[in-house]
Amino acid sequence: MTALSPGSTIGILGGGQLGRMMAAAAAQLGYRCHIYAPEADSVAAELSAAFTCAAYDDLTALEAFAKSCDIVTYEFENVPAQPLKKIIGKAALRPGVAPLEISQDRVAEKNFAESHGGKAAAFMPVKNFNQLADAIDKIGTPAIAKTIRMGYDGKGQARLRKGSNLEHIWHDLGRQPIVVEALVEFDAEFSVILVRGADGEIRFWDSARNSHEGGILAQSTVPAGPMVESQVAKARILASKIAEALDYVGVMTCEFFASSAGPIFNEMAPRVHNTGHWTIEGATTSQFENHIRAICGLPLGDTSSTAERVEMHNLIGTKIPDIAKLLSDDEAHVHLYGKGQAKPGRKMGHVTRLYR
Incomplete structure (x- = not known):
């Protein structure tokens, strides 16, 4: 173009x-x-x-x-x-409609990843309440139930244990189609963030190790540690295949669990991603700039990390520390999003620290 x-x-x-x-x-x-x-x-x-x-x-x-x-x-x-x-x-x-359609449906998303060589946790779709008990019998407990559509930041999810009140869970999830997933034993959660240009070139940022609190990302750390590093190459192959199959242009994120069985695909996001906020200061070219470059047909920028270690912490809800104290920290790069009211679970900003 x-x-x-x-x-x-x-x-x-x-x-x-x-x-x-x-x-x-x-x-x-x-x-x-x-x-x-x-x-x-x-x-x-x-x-x-x-x-x-x-x-x-x-x-x-x-x-x-x-x-x-x-x-x-x-x-x-x-x-x-x-x-x-x-x-x-x-x-x-850019990206087109197809990435949205796939990522908006958890079952379609998992099937798509597996059709390109990925491995997801065992799962079973549930269309109505009568199918829920059967799905739990087949998947086993503990497990997790997720709405097929519109879930994010821990919303639209419920933990399934032996003896769980299924009627309450079905009600809490909106009496709508869900997917029951086996819980995965894993060492870490990590993300693969790539940018694909209009000419098909793909570049990757270093993968971050991600930790969550209440289903919301709390911290991303680069490098992600030996277990993750040993699985990144395989995870990148899957992410590349997904991007190429969709003729994707822009930044795309795939999230994985690093497990003893290798990288387990969790979900994809056809957009810039919270786990890539560290790239603003921590990479030569941020995920945001490279997304703009890609969709505008410009050459992609260097995705190399600029420090030996980078940590990004989300500022969530009412737990925001004193801003003046943060700004007095010479290592802290503070980003506030301009949201007036701090609510529980609301992302108000983030802080990135670089260690050279």
Whole structure:
């Protein structure tokens, strides 16, 4: 593709902190951003040239938005896929619709990964309550039940144990299709983040070891340790196959468990990712800049790490430490997302520290 010239407009579907950091990276390269989101309070819109506040299924607003943009991308995977098919032809969409459709369905996602040589934990889809007990019998306990669609940051999940009240769990998960997954014994969780250019070139960042609290990412650390390092190459092969099969353009993340049986695929995210925030200071080119480079047809930037060790800590909910104290730490790179109200589980910012 011909590279998008500076001054062009990049449309971003979604108005959260990922869109905010993408907009900052785009501005550095001379682009304008137009945010489209249904929430009036958008931290991404604060850094952008234009903002459309409308529902994702408002086809009139969506088409007008697309016509105002030279290219469109998205900042999270729960943007409804079907309406986006209506804007193809109005503006290029990178990545396309297919990555959204696959990542929005946990069963389709696992089947897709396994069809390209990956290994997921044992799983069984459950369409109605009557199938739940049978799925648990086949998968065994302990296990985890997840809604097939719309789950993130620990939402839409429930632990299944021997003797669990299945009626309560079914009710709590919204009485909707779910998938029952076997719990995996693992040494660590890690992510493979790649960027694929319009010409098919793929580059990887170092993989981070990730730790969660209450289902929400708390910390990412690079390097990830010997167990993870021994499995990264195999995990990268799968991530590359997925990206190539989708003719993917942009940054994509695949999450894995490092286990005695090798890397176990957990899920994919067709976007920039929280586990890659460390790349802003910790890599020569951040995930946000490389996503903008890729979708705009520019050469990809160097993904090498800039320090021997990098730690990224999320600032979550009401547990944010004193900001003045953080800023007095010469090792701390503080990023606040501009969200006014701190709520339990809400990502308010992050801090990255580099150790050379």
